[in-house]
Amino acid sequence: MQGSKEVILREIFTIFREYCGNGFYPVLFLVALVYLLVTEKSRKVRLALLYPSLFIAVLFFLPPFKWLMDFLDEGTYYRILWLLPMTVVIAYGGIRLAGKHYRIGFAGLALLLVLTGSYAYHSPFITKAQNRYHIPDVVVAICNEMLPQEDEERVWAVFPEELIYFVRQYSSEVQMPYGREMLETQWEWNWDTHPIYAIMREDVIDVEALVPLLTEYHVQYLVLNRSIPLEGTPEECGLVKMTTVEAYDVYRNPSVEIYKKGTAE
16 A cells, blocks of 8 residues: 555656646745745635645645546546646735835746746747637638528538647537547547548548538538548539638538528438
8 A cells, every 4th residue: 555655646746747847837836835825814815815725736746636536537637736826826925025025026026937937839739829719710711611690500510630629619600520539549538430530531531432421420511631632523522612721622512401590400
């Protein structure tokens, strides 16, 4: 049992280090939390900010809690740290430490955060937002081409896998027969590969095999990346090209009508 606790503790601290990454914000948070627990006199602040933060932080480092979370949902333990109001505690602790010299304290705290953080756009997974939706402009433009009218039901569309993550973030009026469960194979969701996705992910897309599946699954629109070779021609298979948006062709499947509200099968 002792050995098991040591293993779990090592896992917990490994998760914490990986969560910290190259920055020190979680460490600054813990320092600020301890400082405020010692110095803060306001009961409201302690109840609303400090005690919940302390409770979550202590809970995160408890081996029995880690074991319980692994039993219930393995692989997402780091998300417990998302519950911690790190920025609020760091900012409040820094200003409290500065006291009456809040201007100097504010400048010093800002400099400390810059020096102990990391530049977000150095990450290959983060890019500057192109619009207020924080998704690629091309997704917005494509979805606008197929959004239903006010008296129409939501539509169904198939997108290339690189666009799947963004569609639902823009509008729930454009539905997809599959989502990120097809892409994130590291999660044990026990999903079978959707037959449409099985074709869409191939190096050469078999349009003749794809179009009947679109009709079978009541899909009205198809978006194809123009850089992916096709076996067969969409138009010859019954699709109607609507438009081209940057590197993508948008097709309408006339075999599936767009239903008026209250008339969908």
